[in-house]
Amino acid sequence: MAEEKSMSDVIEQYLKSVLGDASQIEIRRSEIADHFDVVPSQINYVIKTRFTPQRGYFVESKRGGGGYIRIEKVSLLDGVDVLETLINGIGDLLTERDAAAVIKTLYQEQLITRREGDLMMTMISKQTLIxxxxxxxxxxRAHVMKMLLNRLRYES
Structure with a gap:
């Protein structure tokens, strides 16, 4: 039996397909909510959890009648820019899921090898951080990840 996708997964895939190769898109939350027959807060949830700096996105929203949500792929000019963006996006707390997204971004941007990513995942896992x-x-976890990213920044 195939794994069923959650509505959040479907909305995420839709937004990524609309974004395609473009550097950014502007959407109206209510229009996307109507399209999927969900409440607008579901769209907020997807954007807040799936389109983060750790995953390579910058989100800007403007409220009001002419309001929009702009989703922009982070311009990753070189490794230092990627690392700076990730460091700034971490904050004081970091979940294991968000840490995995950071590591995936590092791997996709070819700043680390798969083995290095696996080692980083081991370092920040719940099992390691007892x-x-x-x-x-x-x-x-946030502190450790920032230290790792800073170290990578100086290696670049």
Missing amino acids: IRDRYDQQRF
């Missing part, structure tokens, strides 16, 4: 408190674990 910290019971989720907040402390995410805070420590």
Whole structure:
């Protein structure tokens, strides 16, 4: 039996297909919500969780009558720009899922090898970070990831 995609997965794929090879798109949240027959907050959720700097996107929204959401592929001119964007996007807390997205971006941009990515994933995994408190674990993971990214920046 084939794995069924969640509505969030379907919306993400749709937005990525609309984006295609373009560097950015502007959408109206309500139009996309109507298209998929979902509430506008579902569109917000997809954009907030799937189109992050860690995944290579910058999102800008303008509210109001003529409001829009602009999704832009981060211009990745060279490795240092990628690393800077990722470092700035991490913040103080980092989930394992978001850390995996950062590592995937590094791999896709050919800044690390698959083996290096696997090693980084091991370093930041829940199994490695045996910290019971989720907040402390995410805070420590963010710190470790920033240190790794800074080290890669100086190697570039």
